Amino acid sequence: MDVPESVPVLIAGGGPVGLATAVELRHQGVRCLVVEPREEVSWLRPRAKTTSARSMELLRRWGLAETVRARAPLAVSWSDQAVFVNSLLGREITRIGGCFGLDLVGSDLAAEPGQQVPQPLVEEVLREAVGDALLTGWQVAGLNEDAGGVSVRITSAAGEEREVRAQYVVGCDGPRSVTRAAIGARYEGRQDARPNFNVVFRAPGLAERMPHGPAVHYWVLNPAQPGIVGRLDLKDTWWCIAQGVPAEGADPMRLVHNLAGAGIEVEILATDPWNARMLLADRYASDRVFLAGDAAHQNPPYGGHGFNTGIGDAVNIGWKLAAVLNGWAPATLPATYETERRPIAADTIEAAAANMSVLAPELADPALMGDEAEFEKVRPAVAEAVLRTKDNEFHSLDLVLGYTYAGSPIVAEGAGERLPHRWLSPGDSLYDRLGRGFSVVGDQRAPGAAVLAEQARELGVPLQAVDLPGEPLTLVRPDQHVAWRGEDPDGALHLALGRPSEGK
Numbered sequence: 254m255d256v257p258e259s260v261p262v263l264i265a266g267g268g269p270v271g272l273a274t275a276v277e278l279r280h281q282g283v284r285c286l287v288v289e290p291r292e293e294v295s296w297l298r299p300r301a302k303t304t305s306a307r308s309m310e311l312l313r314r315w316g317l318a319e320t321v322r323a324r325a326p327l328a329v330s331w332s333d334q335a336v337f338v339n340s341l342l343g344r345e346i347t348r349i350g351g352c353f354g355l356d357l358v359g360s361d362l363a364a365e366p367g368q369q370v371p372q373p374l375v376e377e378v379l380r381e382a383v384g385d386a387l388l389t390g391w392q393v394a395g396l397n398e399d400a401g402g403v404s405v406r407i408t409s410a411a412g413e414e415r416e417v418r419a420q421y422v423v424g425c426d427g428p429r430s431v432t433r434a435a436i437g438a439r440y441e442g443r444q445d446a447r448p449n450f451n452v453v454f455r456a457p458g459l460a461e462r463m464p465h466g467p468a469v470h471y472w473v474l475n476p477a478q479p480g481i482v483g484r485l486d487l488k489d490t491w492w493c494i495a496q497g498v499p500a501e502g503a504d505p506m507r508l509v510h511n512l513a514g515a516g517i518e519v520e521i522l523a524t525d526p527w528n529a530r531m532l533l534a535d536r537y538a539s540d541r542v543f544l545a546g547d548a549a550h551q552n553p554p555y556g557g558h559g560f561n562t563g564i565g566d567a568v569n570i571g572w573k574l575a576a577v578l579n580g581w582a583p584a585t586l587p588a589t590y591e592t593e594r595r596p597i598a599a600d601t602i603e604a605a606a607a608n609m610s611v612l613a614p615e616l617a618d619p620a621l622m623g624d625e626a627e628f629e630k631v632r633p634a635v636a637e638a639v640l641r642t643k644d645n646e647f648h649s650l651d652l653v654l655g656y657t658y659a660g661s662p663i664v665a666e667g668a669g670e671r672l673p674h675r676w677l678s679p680g681d682s683l684y685d686r687l688g689r690g691f692s693v694v695g696d697q698r699a700p701g702a703a704v705l706a707e708q709a710r711e712l713g714v715p716l717q718a719v720d721l722p723g724e725p726l727t728l729v730r731p732d733q734h735v736a737w738r739g740e741d742p743d744g745a746l747h748l749a750l751g752r753p754s755e756g757k
């Protein structure tokens with residue numbers, strides 16, 4: 254692909270968040286360029302597996318949810334269980350059901366249930382959707398921002414160098430973000446001391462020998478090697494996190510045998526050491542450069558929130574930049590991105606750190622590894638501790654679906670939450686009726702509907718009417734959050750675009 258000289262939006266980094274930002278911009282009809290060094294997604298580094306119900310709703314909004322589900326090796330109907338065991342081939346201690354919103358099939362709470370799917374597979378679907386806006390084999394080396402735009406220096410693996418002029422840059426270049434450094438922002442927070450060691454392995458016949466049945470997580474509470482194991486597919490590929498294992502001297506084969514059971518046939522496919530981090534950028538933006546995803550925040554993976562939070566970032570900054578570039582919002586609108594998204598990252602870091610305070614090493618008990626009588630003696634107390642301490646990690650819809658932009662300067666008082674979802678008829682989601690721009694949902698004969706339509710005409714804002722006879726009016730933003738609800742929408746759309754002084 255030829256490198257363009259200029260583009261409206263340049264996205265640094267084509268991980269899940271950079272790609273999602275590009276998909277949102279394309280959804281809104283805005284051209285962009287994603288600069289990404291990796292030619293291929295990292296199949297053997299499948300970090301995220303939990304795609305939340307909210308991310309699946311956003312993928313549905315882009316028309317991609319079905320593709321992700323069709324390609325996911327573990328169907329949503331396969332299991333919504335987390336099982337706590339003393340070994341994969343050993344005894345069950347307890348289990349938690351309805352994990353990660355996987356049980357929301359057909360529920361009014363969400364347009365989509367969650368999905369267990371390896372991160373590289375989601376990235377692959379997003380790469381296809383981004384198409385020729387993805388420039389692989391190049392990386393961002395530096396940027397210079399001025400009043401009119403941003404000059405971005407990019408370099409190729411072969412050592413070539415080019416400059417691309419962009420009106421805006423979104424920095425989705427992960428933990429070691431060049432973009433974050435370029436705008437003088439800094440991570441604040443800390444790293445957890447405990448080292449973790451991920452292994453992807455092949456174990457033919459393990460599933461058939463294992464007595465615990467389908468589950469998305471198997472937590473192994475063996476004090477000799479505590480950790481979490483799961484299936485990557487329904488063939489023979491598995492992932493595990495061995496907790497408390499430093500990279501130096503780690504023996505992946507021994508780790509897998511300790512977690513899964515001695516004597517099973519194992520082929521190690523990849524290893525990936527990591528430490529949990531609780532980091533939040535002290536600011537998210539300059540005038541024309543915005544940070545999203547891990548470049549802006551990092552949280553421990555427990556609860557499965559990392560890239561899901563980044564997808565929320567992508568949609569928020571994406572629609573706002575598009576609204577400016579499409580000419581229907583003032584240039585000040587994207588400044589509300591940080592106001593709305595940074596507190597959500599802070600809440601997510603806090604929740605994920607709380608999940609991390611009790612993990613398999615804390616729950617493990619030597620008596621679990623004893624004979625049947627010893628196991629049975631200690632089992633009720635361990636099961637009680639599991640259910641008491643791990644519920645929030647597996648059931649976090651308050652965070653996943655309940656995050657709100659209440660208090661933002663562009664939402665009216667009493668608004669800000671995600672539009673409550675419901676099925677209008679089986680398979681017919683209220684969300685499928687919403688427009689790509691704003692929507693007014695409710696009884697279109699109410700006088701406020703005409704007032705909002707007039708504001709939209711005046712401001713050139715796309716406004717989709719969704720007629721629900723007898724229901725109060727709700728003004729819904731492109732990201733499905735409520736901007737205003739009530740009877741008198743005087744100035745409502747102006748406020749939602751950050752033009753309050755023009756509204757009345």
Ligand SMILES: Cc1cc2nc3c(=O)[nH]c(=O)nc-3n(C[C@H](O)[C@H](O)[C@H](O)COP(=O)(O)OP(=O)(O)OC[C@H]3O[C@@H](n4cnc5c(N)ncnc54)[C@H](O)[C@@H]3O)c2cc1C
Pocket residue numbers: 265266267268269270271288289290291300301302303304372391392393394425426427428429430431451494527545546547548554556557558559560561562563
């Ligand atoms: C063990 C583990 C399990 C996890 N499980 C979950 C889970 O279940 N659910 C969940 O939501 N999250 C999970 N996460 C977190 C998730 O993996 C990250 O939050 C996610 O990858 C962040 O996406 P991103 O696009 O922001 O950053 P990254 O995935 O880090 O992508 C950044 C991209 O930028 C590119 N890049 C780097 N430097 C440059 C440059 N100079 N110029 C251009 N491009 C550059 C990189 O090549 C990369 O593609 C987990 C993490 C771990 C460690």
